[in-house]
Amino acid sequence: MTTPSRKSSSAQKKSGRQMFCQRYAKIEDMPVINEHAAGIDLSGDISHFVAIEIGDEVEVREFGGMTPNLHELVDYLITNKITTVAMEATGVYWMPVYDLLEEGGLQVYLVNPRHVKNVPGRKKNDKLDSRWLRKLHKYGLLSASFRPAEEIRPLRSLRRQRKTIVELAADEIRRMHKALDVMNVRVHKAITDLCGLTGLRIVRAIIAGERDPAVLAGMRDPHCKCTTQELIDALTGHYMPHEIVALKQALERYDCYVAQMASLDKEIKAYLTSLIPLSDDDIAAKVSESTIHLPKGKHMPEYNVAAYVELFTGQDPTVLPGIGAQSALELLAELGKDMTKWSSAGHFGSFLSLAPMQRISGGKVLSSRTRPGSHPAAVIFRQAAVSQARADTALGAFYRRLASRIGKAKAVTATAYKIARMYYHLMKDGRAYIEIGEEAYEEKYREHQIASLVKKAERLGYTVTPVAA
Numbered sequence: 001m002t003t004p005s006r007k008s009s010s011a012q013k014k015s016g017r018q019m020f021c022q023r024y025a026k027i028e029d030m031p032v033i034n035e036h037a038a039g040i041d042l043s044g045d046i047s048h049f050v051a052i053e054i055g056d057e058v059e060v061r062e063f064g065g066m067t068p069n070l071h072e073l074v075d076y077l078i079t080n081k082i083t084t085v086a087m088e089a090t091g092v093y094w095m096p097v098y099d100l101l102e103e104g105g106l107q108v109y110l111v112n113p114r115h116v117k118n119v120p121g122r123k124k125n126d127k128l129d130s131r132w133l134r135k136l137h138k139y140g141l142l143s144a145s146f147r148p149a150e151e152i153r154p155l156r157s158l159r160r161q162r163k164t165i166v167e168l169a170a171d172e173i174r175r176m177h178k179a180l181d182v183m184n185v186r187v188h189k190a191i192t193d194l195c196g197l198t199g200l201r202i203v204r205a206i207i208a209g210e211r212d213p214a215v216l217a218g219m220r221d222p223h224c225k226c227t228t229q230e231l232i233d234a235l236t237g238h239y240m241p242h243e244i245v246a247l248k249q250a251l252e253r254y255d256c257y258v259a260q261m262a263s264l265d266k267e268i269k270a271y272l273t274s275l276i277p278l279s280d281d282d283i284a285a286k287v288s289e290s291t292i293h294l295p296k297g298k299h300m301p302e303y304n305v306a307a308y309v310e311l312f313t314g315q316d317p318t319v320l321p322g323i324g325a326q327s328a329l330e331l332l333a334e335l336g337k338d339m340t341k342w343s344s345a346g347h348f349g350s351f352l353s354l355a356p357m358q359r360i361s362g363g364k365v366l367s368s369r370t371r372p373g374s375h376p377a378a379v380i381f382r383q384a385a386v387s388q389a390r391a392d393t394a395l396g397a398f399y400r401r402l403a404s405r406i407g408k409a410k411a412v413t414a415t416a417y418k419i420a421r422m423y424y425h426l427m428k429d430g431r432a433y434i435e436i437g438e439e440a441y442e443e444k445y446r447e448h449q450i451a452s453l454v455k456k457a458e459r460l461g462y463t464v465t466p467v468a469a
Helices: 006-028 067-079 094-103 126-138 153-182 197-208 213-217 228-234 241-275 280-289 305-313 325-335 345-351 376-386 394-406 408-429 437-459
Strands: 037-043 047-054 057-064 084-088 107-111 359-361 364-367
Touching: 037 094, 037 126, 047 067, 047 126, 057 067, 057 126, 067 094, 084 094, 084 126, 094 107, 153 241, 153 325, 197 213, 197 241, 213 228, 241 305, 280 305, 305 325, 325 376, 345 408, 376 408, 394 408, 394 437
Parallel strands: 037 084, 084 107
Antiparallel strands: 037 047, 047 057, 359 364
């Protein structure tokens, strides 16, 4: 047996170094994806730092945060033949910059700050951050965050404003509850909703000065489930002037928010009408002919929301389990109608943080947890999943089967992911949802389990024989 000579050993080392250098050179020679790229570091509303490449050098320039300064920034980029820009999402300061850059014809990448955080040991300041953004964007290492189409953004803003108003109105209801509790007037315990017909009549009468429980109980609506005597007992309390003032002001704010909701509903309806490429008369005729029922419930719009969504998108999301008229409009406002921005239903679910994200190392699955995050659309799908907990549907059976095995929280996420995939295929391909029912689902699941057992037995050299009933 011969041992390798020193010369051959050194030759091997030299060859190894050459291979390493070649590999390193390949890494350094990364292909340029965005040649005319710029990076912008947004520094609140004070100033913004812009990094662009001029010749062989990178120039960093500071611009103010006022609108004239932003127009100057756009002109500066266009003059230097910049075609695409990357910037981080910082509060709401990025929005005017984004809109003006988009109006100037530039491709804007709104980047998640977690994807561009500093390399450990590297200095951090605004100028260096803009250079770092430009460098990453030049080599195509950044992905743009989702933002709905320009025509959808006003609708999203109006819908979010309405949601905020609903939450504020709920706060005022709680304040009315507190004022009544302090006076031991338990009308909100006897009736279901303090801001229903019976509740508001009684509250307004109390504020007007009425204290007789029998008179107040006489304002009971015939459809109210509690009896008159129960109301009399609940309305017998210790009325105090300062709590009446608190009750009055809470009611006034509640009435104000209800009026604002009605105003926002008119604005949303008008904007939806402007999006539909039909005349107002044709839209009104098609809405009146729609087979979609007008939604009922508290603070619901007076117009057929789902019918307008169907006219604009060409699909009716309310056919999906757990998706109502308001949910359909919220999904449209948050996601738009163009589903091609997601390559697949799995990609769509991952964007919503509903799809399992497998972490694999050494061929072993370490974790299958969903990605952290809570997109507004994901909240809607989760609410739809919760509504199926007791439903006599295939999806309800799916939820209950998972809940018994992995727990309710994970079952909600899995069911929400399934509804999200249904929504994706409906809006992208027009694939209709067909409800097979709980019994058909259970039978299908049973057949799947039997087939799995037969395969497992065959692999072990056994034959499965069904037992006669």
